[in-house]
Amino acid sequence: MTQVNPVPPPTVTLDPAPVLRENPDRDRYELWSGDELVGVEGYERTDSGDLILLHTVVTEKFGRAGFARLLVSQVLEDAADRGFTVTPVCTYVQQFLERFPQYRSVVAD
Template identity: 85%
Template structure:
């Protein structure tokens, strides 16, 4: 069963975009030149990811951007065929709420 992930409660211009920043071991969510949030990770020897923490900057807190960040990260890893281990409690709760994202969990 697929449960729709609601969009953030605030609209940003430009629309936030996800960037993988392997040099800093994190995904980053950007709105133009403004950092909205990050998903820190550790890469395993086989190329999979351990998702360590989800952080949204204070300016964008409590508006659904962590949810947007995690859903986009999980979409990206699924498209790339990467498995994840969710250490981050936010990601764990997200996966409980949106079971359609569990396919790539180790």
């Protein structure tokens, strides 16, 4: 059984709550609070539709408050829900997967 480490919520509460949106035209997921961009997870799609996660970026205003964690956890959950696997090239995602092993099942072999 995989160890489950709860993902801590961001240390700042936003109103409205952040929402994950996929923007396939720009090859990225975006985390939005209302009309304000919080962060992005850039990706490439493989021929089979799976994701290569390239970089995680949180805007300066929202940095160091746990929004990268929220972004990555939601991207991984979305991939799992949609039956995709991910290849984590981004070092932040690699470190996230070490800290939260419950998400490793979505990583491509």
